Amino acid sequence: MTLPDLADSLFDRLDRLAARPAALSSHERGVVRRVLHGVVEVEGFNEALSDEVIAFEGGASGLAMDLAPGRAGVVLLHDPQGLRPGQHARRTGYVASVPVSDALLGRVVDPFGRPLDDGPPLATERRAPIEVAAPAILERAPVARPLQTGLKVVDALVPIGRGQRELIVGDRQTGKTAIAVDTILNQIGDDVVSVYCAIGQRGDATARVVARLRAEGAMRNCVVVVAGGEDLAGLQYTAPYAATSIAEHFMRAGRDVLIVYDDLTRHARAYRELSLLLRRPPGREAYPGDIFYLHSRLLERATQLRPEAGGGSLTALPIIETQAQNLSAYIPTNLISITDGQIYLSPVLFRRGQLPAVDVGRSVSRVGGKAQLPGFRAVAGPLKLAYAQFEELEAFARFGAKLDEDTRDQLDRGRAVREALKQDEGAPIAVARQIALLLAVSEGLLDGLAAEYTDAVADAVMTAAASCPEAAEIAAGAPLEGARRAAILAAARTALEEVQHGLA
Structure with missing residues (x-):
């Protein structure tokens, strides 16, 4: 090849490269x-999106939460x-997201899908x-399955339906997490996906829950999302929303999902901390004015979908902690008004040994018997009435008053x-065993039985x-x-006679 030919070939190649559109991208930048x-x-940010991921020099990242012309308040993750x-920050152009797939089952992850267990990356x-x-009204179906x-x-007495939002509320150390974890364990073999979201908990407490789920074999159908008390408030704020997105993936696939938020009291405190640092005006108990919206938009995502929308369900069990049994505090009243009922755990019953201390x-349960098996409905009414009358009579009987025979029967x-x-x-306990025992109790077969023999x-x-x-x-x-x-009843009477004969 002659020198002129080589020059022509080189210039042709340069012309072709120059004609290609440049693969350029623009990123709005700001200054810390x-x-x-x-x-x-x-x-320096004029077009940032709410919840957009912001990247900083050195590898840190955060969410744009407080937006104003020319500036943004970013919550670090x-x-x-x-x-x-003085360092630079840049917009990434995408909002915060979490990986969703069946690969999450059995894993412990943070709110952005990073593994916290010893497993491989997702x-x-x-x-x-x-x-x-939240799902539209036309996508929703009535809550009718237990x-x-x-x-x-x-x-029996506070039934929960699939697609319901049932609050678990009580003072510290009254068994709130125990009820939620037992509910997860009861889904083993029932094809219900469980998502446990730990918010602001101590690491050892979360580790005990995970170890128990693994020991019982529940982790095969469970996802654990953790934002511990030692993590930044931004991670604690995003944790329940990320866990709900994971749960919605399975719900949209037509499966029944149970999600536990443990607990939303700490979630509210993390949001209050962020809001005060972002200089938002404080309101009651220093919480910002949108604290109600914080939890309402979260719990509204729990629902039962219509068959046309997939037929899946998302049942939410949020947990909150009260102080000195004060149900009328700000956060408890907010969540009581958002949810479809509450399971209240009493420290008085806990100290007496009445466990679970419900x-x-x-x-x-504001759904009530509509999401309850007919067998439970048949025994729940008489039991609840007998128990309510008993509590009133027991307080009266403590005064040493002389009681008639009917009153003594009610106390028994x-x-x-x-x-x-x-x-x-x-x-x-399985459904059939529960109904059998409660029917025997409602029929009076266990009346007058000494407490030490009740379990047997x-x-x-x-x-x-x-x-x-x-x-x-x-x-x-x-x-x-x-x-x-x-x-x-015949089988219960026969078993009762055999046990009493053995105790005689």
Whole structure:
């Protein structure tokens, strides 16, 4: 090739390269002005989006939350080591998201899908925004299917339906997490996906919950999302929204999902901390004015979908902590008004050894019997009435008044109900066994029985009655009446006589 030919070839190639459109991208940049504890103020952003991810020099990142012309308040999601005023920040153009796929089952992750266990990184490219609109009204169906907790006092007296939002509320160390974890354990073998979201908890407490779920085999169908108390407030704020996006992935696939938020009191405190650092005006108890919206837009995502929309469901069990049994405090009243009922745990009952310490008088399910099996409905009404009358009479009987025979019978029935509703932690009970025992109690078979014999008698009654073919029919949704009722009562009476004969 001659020198002129080589020159022509080189210039032709340069012309072709020059004609190609340049693969350029623009990123709006800003300058860090203030660095606070978990919050950064950036100047220079004019088009930032709410919840957009902002990248900083050194690898730190955050979410744009407080937007104003020419500036943005950014909530940090990583430890801001080395971040200082004068450094540059840039918009990424995408909002915060979390990976969603079946690969999350059995894993412990942070709110952005980074593994916190010893497993490998998640092999999934599908992501979902952590903040999405709740399902539309036309996508929703009535809550009509039960979600069994395995706890007698809950399934019978405070029933939970699939798609419901049931608040668990009580003072510190009254068994709130125990009820939620037992409910997750009761879903083993029922094809219900469980998502446990730990917000602001101590690391050892979360580790105990995860270890228990692994030991019982529940992690195969469970995802644990953790933002610990030692993490930045920004991670604690985003954790429940990310966990809900993970749960919605399974719900949209037509599956039933249970999500536990443990707990939203700490979530509200993290948001209050961020809001005060962002210089938002404080309101009652220093919480910002949008604290109600914080939780309402989260819990509105729990629903039962219509068959046309997939037919899946998302059941939410938010947990909050009260102080000195003050249910009228700001955050408890907000969440009571958002949810479909509450399970109230009383420290007084806890100290007396009535476990789980559910206060039946203060607990309520606004879905009620519509999401309850007919067998439970048949026994729940008489039990609740007998227990309410018993509590009033017991307080009156403490004065030493002379009681008539009817009053003594009511006290015996109430004591039998109270003893029958006791249950050990980590021991969920199948539906057929629960209904058999509660029917025996409502019929007075355990009246006058000494408390130390209740466990042995109850176990014998449940084992004998649950072995009847009629018990399986009732657990499948058949009504508790006629021959079915008579067969279970006959088996319960036979078991009771055998146990009493052995104790004699």
